[in-house]
């Protein structure tokens with residue numbers, strides 16, 4: 001009899017855990033607007049409210065919000081580059097009082113609330129964790145609405161953001177941090193660069209059939225984002241620099257560190 005009671009209590013416990021953990025996220029929907037040549041502007045909505053991530057333009061994103069009858073609650077900025085912030089100045093003409101979150105480097109882009117590593121901000125009753133993910137720029141941040149990860153120009157599908165020589169170690173460490181997130185993390189990056197990234201990986205591992213197959217699979221796809229971290233760990237060369245197969249291919253004597261290999265590959269990709 002006691003076992004039946006324990007079993008019932010366990011069921012109730014698991015049910016409550018699942019109910020509570022999903023409460024915050026069950027109503028979140030994520031939309032996107034394409035902008036410029038290959039940018040994604042992400043829109044998180046909960047009921048009639050929404051947040052925009054990295055508005056590189058305003059016209060299409062404002063139209064989208066209007067069409068969906070959404071109320072803009074806030075803007076999140078990952079870094080200061082124009083293709084991520086240009087739309088802010090026109091959006092705030094319509095929404096002058098909304099909070100605009102971003103790292104200090106976005107101060108000239110309209111940011112009124114600075115964010116720092118490990119901050120938790122609450123918008124639409126949703127907790128958003130800020131992670132400092134430098135490399136593409138010094139102040140770059142990512143926003144984690146577990147399991148959705150908005151990482152701007154840090155991690156791309158199959159690649160990572162352009163990195164200046166002096167920031168290579170920062171990028172290496174940021175990717176290491178991201179790779180430690182749960183495997184089911186959904187990556188919402190800001191650009192559709194997957195095809196050229198996989199082509200680059202194929203040029204390094206010329207005989208890898210899995211990569212070739214994947215390249216064929218995405219060849220005519222217009223959209224490959226969001227992607228899943230678990231998948232990136234197999235198709236993203238910059239998350240695979242610890243793998244002996246790659247190291248051996250470039251440095252047969254294996255006399256380099258994982259960071260050396262990362263640096264070599266990122267510089268090679270920068271010059272492509």
Ligand SMILES: [Zn+2]
Nearest residue numbers: 079081136153
């Ligand atoms: Zn950028």
